[in-house]
Every structure is written in C-alpha cells, then in structure tokens.
Amino acid sequence: MEWTNDTVVREFVFLGFSALAGLQQLLFVVFLLLYLFTLGTNAIIMSTIVLDRALHTPMYFFLSVLSCSETCYTFVIVPKMLVDLLAQKKTISFLGCAIQMFTFLFLGCSHSFLLAAMGYDRYVAICNPLRYTVLMDHGVCLGLVAAACACGFTVAQIITSLVFHLPFHSSNQLHHFFCDISPVLKLASYHTHFRQIIIFMLCALVLVAPLLLILVSYIRIISAIVQFPSTLGRYKAFSTCASHLMIVIVHYGCASFIYLRPKSNYSSSQDALISVSYTILTPLFNPMIYSLRNKEFKSALRRVVGRTISLPH
DSSP, X not given: OBOOTTSOOOEEEEOTTGGGGGGHHHHHHHHHHHHHXXXXXXXXXXXXXXXXXXXXXXXXXXXXXXXXXXXXXXHHHHHHHHHHXXXXXXXXXXXXXXXXXXXXXXXXXXXXXXXXXXXXXXXXXXXXXXXXXXXXXHXXXXXXXXXXXXXXXXXXXXXXXXXXXXXXXXXXXXXXSSOOXXXXXXXXXXXXXXXXXXXXXXXXXXXXXXXXXXXXXXXXXXXHHTTOSOHHHHHHHHHHXXXXXXXXXXXXXXXXXXXXXXXXXXXXXXXXXXXXXXXXXXXXXXXXXXXXTOHXXXXXXXXXXXXXXXXXX
C-alpha cells in the first residue's frame, strides 16, 4: 500500500512480522505467555517490596521503581503487537504512533538514568557505609528518580517533536512492530542532516552520560572492595553489584546497537529482532536477575506469602 505524493500520511502499517505470516498465531501465544509472566513477576516484586519492611531500603526502592518502569514499558508496546499478530490490518494512527514513540522513549531514557542512580546507590553503600542512611535518605532517592524522569521526559519530547514535524507523503509501510525512531525516519519525505545529528546526539547523551557515571561508580567500588580484609566481605559486596552490572550490560548493549551504530548499517529485520529482546525478554529477565536470585528478597517473599496465607478468612 503506497500513498500518492500529494497525500499526507494519516496512519502507518506495521510490517515487522510480515515475513513470518505462517507463524503469527504461534508468536502470539509465545509473546502472550512471556508478557503475562513479566507482568506477574514484576507485580510480585513490587508487592513484596511494599509489604515487607525489611526491604524498605534505597536499593529495593530503586528496584521497585525499575519494576514499575519495566511494566509500563512493555504495556506501551506489547499489547498492540499482540493485537497486530492476529489482525488483518496492522495499522496505527499518525497521532497514536507519535504517542507510542514519546512514551516508549520517555520510559527508556528514564530507565538509563535510573540505572545510573542505582549505580550511585551501590557506590555509597559500599564506599560510605557509615553515612549511607544520611546520604541516601528518602528525599534523595525521590529526587534521583524525579531527575531521571525529568531527563527522560525532556529527551523524549525533543526527539518526538523533531521526528513528527517532518513531512510524511510517500510510503506508510513501517518495517517494524512499533514506532521506533529509525523506521519512522525512513518514511519521512525528507529530513535534514541537522535533525539527524540532534537526534543522534540526544541518543548518545542518554546512553553515554549515565554509562560514564556507572563506570566511575564501579571503579570506586572495585578499588574499595579489593581493600576489604575478609574474603566473605568481598564476595557479598561483589554479589550485590553483579545483578546491577548484568542489567547494565544488557540494556546499554542492545540500546547502543540500535541507536548509535552508523546509518549505513541499518537493517529493519535485524532491528526488529533486537527490539524483541529489549521490549519483551529484557523486562522478563531483569526482575529475575535482580530479585528472584537474591536471598534477602526470597526470604522477604516467603514472609509475605506466609502472612497472607495465615490471615483469617
């Protein structure tokens, strides 16, 4: 389906899974199960952190915000993708596409800055344990989350405005399963190099700045840990950081590949495959990596379940 040159695009057609037409019902079942499991896991994490007072610490506060962010992030993309897998007409309105891009960018950018805040939390906990409760009180934690959201909102607003103020008069066929930056930019009738440079610089800022803060935090953390006299102390300190590091590697690895590689290397099918990993698989594994393998969290979960079961009916 092509639009004539003098017609303004009013909707986009998703072609992300068009090459797998015979497998779309199977993909629907697989993605639905993964989505429900992701929602359930994150709901368990957030409920446990809220209900167990032993987890009312900065680290678990940030984890609950991360789980909430992951839940909202998948909600923006996955339900529409599931509907499209069963629908004959896989379309989204121009305004709907802009709203989806803004919301997904807002949550994704906020996620990057939130990971930096979590790295700072680990730095204070290990390098300044005696002042931890003072340096990371509730007001500071709320301020860091608010700053992460403000940065995410600002970047998402600028990028979405730059993209959707472009003219769209030619094709409306989007070779993706949601409104990501590169696939939508490819459909614009024309765009200036200045806009592309601004978008690239903002993406780089969102990825590089938090990553540098995380690297600085971990350099200080490692230098402090190697000075611990006890092997057990070093092990516990490293184990509290390992989960965060794994999430950082997955998040920044996927995002850097999508948004920072040269335009000449762009591949819609490759992007769609990578996007599945960070829109469905990453939100599934992040809670499992950070919480369900954590002994303190599992003990708290058992306490919450025990109290719930013992409640009088």
